[in-house]
Amino acid sequence: MNTLGQDAKNHGAAVGLSVDRITINGGKPLIGRIELRGAKNLVTKAMVAAILGDGPSVLKNVPNISDVRIVRGLLEVHGVHAKEGPEDGELILDPSAVETAHMADIDAHAGSSRIPILFCGPLLHRLGEAFIPDLGGCRIGDRPIDFHLDVLRNFGAIVDKLPSGIRMSAPHGLRGAKVSLPYPSVGATEQVLLTAVLAEGLTELSGAAIEPEIMDLINILQKMGAVITVATDRVIRIEGVPRLGGYTHRALSDRNEAASWAAAALATEGSIYVGGARQDEMLTFLNVFRKVGGDFEINDEGIRFFHTGEPLHPVIIETDVHPGFMTDWQQPLVVALAKARGVSIVHETVYEQRFGFVDALVEMGASIDVRKECLGGMRCRFGQRNFHHSAVISGPTTLRGADIEVPDLRGGFSHLIAALTAEGRSTVSNVGIIARGYENFITKLQLLGADFTLDA
Ligand code: EPZ
Numbered sequence: 001m002n003t004l005g006q007d008a009k010n011h012g013a014a015v016g017l018s019v020d021r022i023t024i025n026g027g028k029p030l031i032g033r034i035e036l037r038g039a040k041n042l043v044t045k046a047m048v049a050a051i052l053g054d055g056p057s058v059l060k061n062v063p064n065i066s067d068v069r070i071v072r073g074l075l076e077v078h079g080v081h082a083k084e085g086p087e088d089g090e091l092i093l094d095p096s097a098v099e100t101a102h103m104a105d106i107d108a109h110a111g112s113s114r115i116p117i118l119f120c121g122p123l124l125h126r127l128g129e130a131f132i133p134d135l136g137g138c139r140i141g142d143r144p145i146d147f148h149l150d151v152l153r154n155f156g157a158i159v160d161k162l163p164s165g166i167r168m169s170a171p172h173g174l175r176g177a178k179v180s181l182p183y184p185s186v187g188a189t190e191q192v193l194l195t196a197v198l199a200e201g202l203t204e205l206s207g208a209a210i211e212p213e214i215m216d217l218i219n220i221l222q223k224m225g226a227v228i229t230v231a232t233d234r235v236i237r238i239e240g241v242p243r244l245g246g247y248t249h250r251a252l253s254d255r256n257e258a259a260s261w262a263a264a265a266l267a268t269e270g271s272i273y274v275g276g277a278r279q280d281e282m283l284t285f286l287n288v289f290r291k292v293g294g295d296f297e298i299n300d301e302g303i304r305f306f307h308t309g310e311p312l313h314p315v316i317i318e319t320d321v322h323p324g325f326m327t328d329w330q331q332p333l334v335v336a337l338a339k340a341r342g343v344s345i346v347h348e349t350v351y352e353q354r355f356g357f358v359d360a361l362v363e364m365g366a367s368i369d370v371r372k373e374c375l376g377g378m379r380c381r382f383g384q385r386n387f388h389h390s391a392v393i394s395g396p397t398t399l400r401g402a403d404i405e406v407p408d409l410r411g412g413f414s415h416l417i418a419a420l421t422a423e424g425r426s427t428v429s430n431v432g433i434i435a436r437g438y439e440n441f442i443t444k445l446q447l448l449g450a451d452f453t454l455d456a
Pocket residue numbers: 040041042114138141142143144145146147148149183184185186187188209256327328350351352409410437
């Protein structure tokens with residue numbers, strides 16, 4: 001098995017974040033070893049949580065991805081001092097000089113991130129005001145923030161919508177609230193956590209998201225001095241405290257990246273050892289991976305995902321909130337389902353429009369029909385609303401190389417896998433989006449034996 005050399009890592013750090021198009025000669029199995037770093041969907045929130053502390057925080061296992069750089073830039077325009085620590089992947093954040101930022105600066109740094117909405121609670125506590133520009137994020141649906149704004153109003157914030165964004169103020173401070181989320185939204189749950197910890201009194205949140213990244217954020221807040229309990233019925237209770245200190249924390253690994261490389265091993269008929277992957281965070285994924293016909297070996301440091309040499313089987317997947325099958329896991333797996341013998345169904349119940357990526361797969365020869373019906377047993381918010389949120393994948397099909405463009409982060413990784421699986425040559429453009437969430441993915445492809453060239 002290959003291991004990641006330092007020079008290859010440096011090379012990947014350089015090319016992985018700046019290249020825009022790669023040409024891939026498909027049909028080779030990916031074989032080797034990669035190492036995960038901290039989860040994108042925890043690290044970015046942990047960085048925001050540092051604002052709440054009255055001392056510096058140290059975050060470890062931080063990945064070199066553009067979403068982290070975006071949040072670091074946003075923290076710095078708000079006067080938070082950020083610097084690399086002595087360890088690789090360590091970030092030291094000092095919020096002592098936090099200040100109101102200029103709208104233009106926030107807008108310039110916010111870019112394609114949705115994280116700015118999570119600055120509200122911490123900034124309202126520290127400064128009594130916050131400004132949020134119109135948000136970005138992958139185009140996988142409307143991505144509303146109504147839950148967030150309702151939550152902040154519940155805590156006593158005054159929310160003014162402006163042409164350029166949203167201004168908030170809390171002239172009388174923030175008070176604990178009883179909040180019930182209409183859907184277990186990850187972001188809205190984080191909004192409650194980051195606001196309630198310093199609010200006066202008790203907050204009770206029902207209908208909360210309980211993803212491992214949420215639980216790791218709770219670990220961080222407890223280290224800072226927060227008092228938080230999580231009940232088995234998705235009810236989280238937070239007792240507001242007068243002050244919070246800094247934290248030192250090693251972020252949990254990125255299970256979404258692990259699932260992406262596992263899907264790549266299956267589709268290319270290879271074998272990839274993913275260091276840092278944890279069984280307890282991927283239980284549902286592992287069940288589906290095995291049902292499709294893949295297999296895995298688990299040890300204390302990670303998981304080896306591999307194709308068994310046998311034909312793949314069709315499955316019915318319904319995405320859901322944790323502990324269900326994560327919405328971020330389906331895109332990379334769809335390529336393997338295109339090779340399975342039979343008809344698979346993916347009923348996407350978290351986002352209304354998350355099958356845009358299949359157009360490129362169909363162009364390459366996949367047989368995928370995206371339907372408006374809820375094709376599954378789950379009650380879904382998108383039924384009878386004309387959203388094409390169920391995919392019917394018929395196989396086996398052989399993918400042929402094509403020129404494709406990355407539409408969003410997870411769909412983009414699916415495009416990489418399709419190009420690696422297809423017969424012949426493909427060009428994948430706009431790959432910079434993939435660097436938002438996958439650290440050094442170019443280096444990792446090299447180490448796994450992929451046959452490609454960079455067209456910077
Ligand atoms: C987080 O997005 C993740 N992003 C997503 O990962 C992930 O897919 C998603 O959670 C679900 O697990 C980050 O953590 C940065 P939600 P988030 O609020 O918080 C609706 C990736 O590729 N909703 O749980 O934005 C929303 O439209 C990304 O890493 C409202 O209606 O997701 C969606 O249908 C993609 N109003 C559902 O809730 C709101 O105010 C779930 O969204 C908020 C959300």
